[in-house]
Amino acid sequence: MTAGTRRLPAGRVEEERFTFLADGVPVAAWPGESIAAALLAAARSPAYFCGMGVCWQCTVAVDGEVGVRACMTPAVPGMKVDTLPRRGPKA
Numbered sequence: 001m002t003a004g005t006r007r008l009p010a011g012r013v014e015e016e017r018f019t020f021l022a023d024g025v026p027v028a029a030w031p032g033e034s035i036a037a038a039l040l041a042a043a044r045s046p047a048y049f050c051g052m053g054v055c056w057q058c059t060v061a062v063d064g065e066v067g068v069r070a071c072m073t074p075a076v077p078g079m080k081v082d083t084l085p086r087r088g089p090k091a
C-alpha cells in the first residue's frame with residue numbers, strides 16, 4: 001500500500017486524484033476533499049484544531065487571498081496554497 005491509497009474513498013479510482021501546490025510542493029487531493037485534509041494526508045499540516053470552521057487556526061493563503069480556512073475550503077486542481085500567513089477572520 002502506498003501513501004494516499006489508504007484514504008481512497010469507496011468507488012473512487014486513483015485517476016480522479018489531482019494536485020495543487022502547497023508552499024511550492026505538489027500535494028495530492030481527491031475531489032471534494034478540504035485543503036486541510038489533503039495537507040494532513042501529505043504530512044504537511046497547517047495549524048489545525050477544530051476542523052469545523054470555528055477556531056481559525058488553519059488559515060492559509062489561497063492564490064494570494066489570505067485568511068482562508070483550510071478545513072472549510074475544498075482543494076481545487078492547480079491552486080496555490082501558502083501555509084505561512086496566519087491571520088484570523090476577515091474584518
Ligand code: FES
Nearest residue numbers: 051053056058071
Ligand atoms: S481548524 Fe478550526 S477553523 Fe479550521
